[in-house]
Amino acid sequence: MSTLIDKTSAARPSGEAPEGSGRRGPLVILRGTGRYRGIVAVCLVLAAGFVAWGGTLQPFEQGQLTRAAIFAIAILGLNFTTGYVGLLSVGHSAFLGLGAYTTGVLVVSYNQTALSTIPVAMAICFVLGLLVGIPALRIRGLYLAIVTLALGVAFPEIVARLGDLTGGAEGLTIRRTLLRPPEWSGFTLGEKDQWLYWLTIVCLVLAFVVLRNVITGRYGMAMNAVRQNEIAAAASGVNIATVKIFSFAVSGAITGLAGSLFAMYIGSLFAEGSFTVLAGITLLIGLVVGGERTMLGPILGGLIVVFLPYYTSDLGGGQFSAVLFAIVLIAVVFVAPDGIAGGLGRVIAKFVRIEARRPEGRDGGLLGTRASDPEPAADPGAGR
Amino acid sequence: MLNVSDVALTFGGIRALDAVGFTVGPDEICGLIGPNGAGKTSIFNCITRIYQPDSGTITYGDTDLLTVPRHRVVGHGIARTFQNLALWPQQTVLENTIVGAHSTATPGLLASAIGWPATRKAAKQVERDAWDLLDHLGIADLASHQAAGLPFGTLKRVELARALISRPSLLLLDEPAGGLTHSEVDELGDLILGLRRELGFSALLVEHHMGMVMRICDHVVAMEFGRTIADGTPDEVKRDPAVVAAYLGTAA
Ligand SMILES: Nc1ncnc2c1ncn2[C@@H]1O[C@H](COP(=O)(O)OP(=O)(O)O)[C@@H](O)[C@H]1O
Ligand SMILES: [Mg+2]
Numbered sequence: 001m002s003t004l005i006d007k008t009s010a011a012r013p014s015g016e017a018p019e020g021s022g023r024r025g026p027l028v029i030l031r032g033t034g035r036y037r038g039i040v041a042v043c044l045v046l047a048a049g050f051v052a053w054g055g056t057l058q059p060f061e062q063g064q065l066t067r068a069a070i071f072a073i074a075i076l077g078l079n080f081t082t083g084y085v086g087l088l089s090v091g092h093s094a095f096l097g098l099g100a101y102t103t104g105v106l107v108v109s110y111n112q113t114a115l116s117t118i119p120v121a122m123a124i125c126f127v128l129g130l131l132v133g134i135p136a137l138r139i140r141g142l143y144l145a146i147v148t149l150a151l152g153v154a155f156p157e158i159v160a161r162l163g164d165l166t167g168g169a170e171g172l173t174i175r176r177t178l179l180r181p182p183e184w185s186g187f188t189l190g191e192k193d194q195w196l197y198w199l200t201i202v203c204l205v206l207a208f209v210v211l212r213n214v215i216t217g218r219y220g221m222a223m224n225a226v227r228q229n230e231i232a233a234a235a236s237g238v239n240i241a242t243v244k245i246f247s248f249a250v251s252g253a254i255t256g257l258a259g260s261l262f263a264m265y266i267g268s269l270f271a272e273g274s275f276t277v278l279a280g281i282t283l284l285i286g287l288v289v290g291g292e293r294t295m296l297g298p299i300l301g302g303l304i305v306v307f308l309p310y311y312t313s314d315l316g317g318g319q320f321s322a323v324l325f326a327i328v329l330i331a332v333v334f335v336a337p338d339g340i341a342g343g344l345g346r347v348i349a350k351f352v353r354i355e356a357r358r359p360e361g362r363d364g365g366l367l368g369t370r371a372s373d374p375e376p377a378a379d380p381g382a383g384r
Numbered sequence: 385m386l387n388v389s390d391v392a393l394t395f396g397g398i399r400a401l402d403a404v405g406f407t408v409g410p411d412e413i414c415g416l417i418g419p420n421g422a423g424k425t426s427i428f429n430c431i432t433r434i435y436q437p438d439s440g441t442i443t444y445g446d447t448d449l450l451t452v453p454r455h456r457v458v459g460h461g462i463a464r465t466f467q468n469l470a471l472w473p474q475q476t477v478l479e480n481t482i483v484g485a486h487s488t489a490t491p492g493l494l495a496s497a498i499g500w501p502a503t504r505k506a507a508k509q510v511e512r513d514a515w516d517l518l519d520h521l522g523i524a525d526l527a528s529h530q531a532a533g534l535p536f537g538t539l540k541r542v543e544l545a546r547a548l549i550s551r552p553s554l555l556l557l558d559e560p561a562g563g564l565t566h567s568e569v570d571e572l573g574d575l576i577l578g579l580r581r582e583l584g585f586s587a588l589l590v591e592h593h594m595g596m597v598m599r600i601c602d603h604v605v606a607m608e609f610g611r612t613i614a615d616g617t618p619d620e621v622k623r624d625p626a627v628v629a630a631y632l633g634t635a636a
Pocket of ligand 2: 424425426467
């Protein structure tokens with residue numbers, strides 16, 4: 001037994017022992033192993049259970065959950081560029097609003113079905129994202145925040161000016177019958193809210209999976225690299241301009257998706273109501289409190305920005321509720337500077353750590369031979 | 385073949401480089417020595433397009449490097465390490481290494497989003513290369529460790545892995561032995577020679593450890609005050625009166 005221990009410690013030449021040698025470190029689980037798949041499966045089942053439970057809720061509660069899921073999508077979008085690439089955007093309310101008005105105008109004035117307006121809303125927001133991404137090439141940090149702030153401030157003004165299209169200050173009302181669920185869905189007009197709940201969940205899952213694919217892949221690593229050191233990223237071949245512009249465009253498109261769903265949810269659009277800079281700041285609050293640069297953070301953020309004000313207003317009305325809301329937010333950021341998901345992640349990492357697994361198969365590698373470390377040819381104590 | 389000629393660079397009136405010229409031949413390890421402030425790092429930054437020289441030419445093979453955008457330099461086969469480290473501290477050692485392969489197998493945004501099979505396959509290959517390199521450099525057991533918090537010498541190796549994974553034909557090493565002990569410096573010299581044998585590259589090596597420079601370089605260029613003051617075999621440069629004076633004048 002002791003030889004086994006000696007051998008393992010000798011095999012770590014760089015003497016890394018961050019957690020005292022006497023105590024056991026966290027349990028390490030490698031990606032792609034059976035154990036890892038088991039954990040993922042449990043998480044998926046829990047999430048599916050939560051979603052199914054939401055499907056059985058009363059209309060009001062379910063509506064709140066739909067709203068939270070819509071905000072989660074919007075914050076997922078914001079996280080993509082502000083979290084991972086570090087392009088601070090205060091004005092994402094403009095994307096939310098542009099997505100919402102695209103759907104609203106197309107449904108009311110151009111007789112489109114609500115569902116068919118989603119890709120259009122995303123495409124238009126993608127293009128706006130490309131345009132806003134251009135200043136992001138030259139400026140960053142607070143200066144970029146000011147440019148995006150200007151966008152957020154300008155949006156309601158522009159909507160008011162384009163009164164013919166948007167209804168101007170009067171607002172734009174989408175009649176309920178225009179939001180009838182499609183035939184094939186099996187939902188009736190009376191079940192519109194339930195249909196919207198499930199539609200939002202599907203969109204959330206799709207957005208989550210697509211963004212996760214990017215973030216966990218090499219493109220996502222390049223995005224992180226751009227945020228942390230641009231010179232090193234460029235020296236490694238990362239085109240900084242492309243990464244910044246496209247991250248902003250994708251971010252805009254995803255937040256625009258949320259806007260489109262929001263239009264279907266709320267039914268009547270007032271630029272001065274839902275799409276001011278305050279909405280942009282709400283998205284940022286959701287992101288920071290939920291947990292920047294995590295996949296779970298935006299979902300928690302969506303739940304927080306919808307449910308927390310609701311509970312704090314239960315405890316006290318008006319001004320007091322707003323103060324309470326602020327106090328809770330400050331407390332969270334104080335306890336967990338990297339947000340709830342980040343703080344949770346740090347606690348979990350004390351017990352379980354998920355690490356990359358070395359791919360099997362050593363053919364055609366960069367280095368022909370692998371005679372570097374003289375590992376014992378066979379482990380005599382293989383049968384444990 | 386890298387050809388630097390007559391390169392001049394000023395920073396608000398301060399002449400950092402003044403008519404610098406030298407050549408690095410194929411498969412050659414060329415040492416670049418000189419006291420602090422001589423302009424060695426500035427030359428690296430000109431070659432990798434971080435600085436734009438005021439005049440002069442820098443070519444690599446048939447390519448005029450001064451027309452190449454910064455992020456394309458590595459695609460032409462030139463990879464570098466940094467004197468004071470330029471890693472991504474919040475990423476793991478493995479991820480830091482993997483991003484180094486961005487130029488050889490550039491991941492597309494759309495392909496990544498939909499999990500395109502060819503993109504996944506390329507990622508697997510890059511991962512394998514990264515593990516192989518980390519193994520070879522003796523840091524594979526730190527693969528999942530964040531770069532932040534690791535010792536300087538270890539991080540220098542991570543930078544080396546990140547540079548090598550792009551399969552460079554020219555490697556620019558800026559004081560790779562900084563912060564190492566004597567025996568580690570010898571080990572590093574052997575490592576660089578071994579890597580050149582296996583992977584085949586030429587190198588431009590900035591280093592203050594004269595023993596290492598004299599041992600592994602085929603050719604040495606000496607600089608002082610932004611000028612090349614000597615160029616020849618290690619022995620020739622070591623005996624060159626201008627070099628002796630430069631070192632006695634500043635480092636003695
Ligand atoms: N970004 C910069 N701004 C101003 N001066 C610089 C900059 N980079 C280098 N220099 C100056 O150029 C000269 C050469 O520096 P450097 O290339 O770092 O020398 P070395 O690497 O040989 O020690 C020094 O005088 C240094 O102060
Ligand atoms: Mg230097």
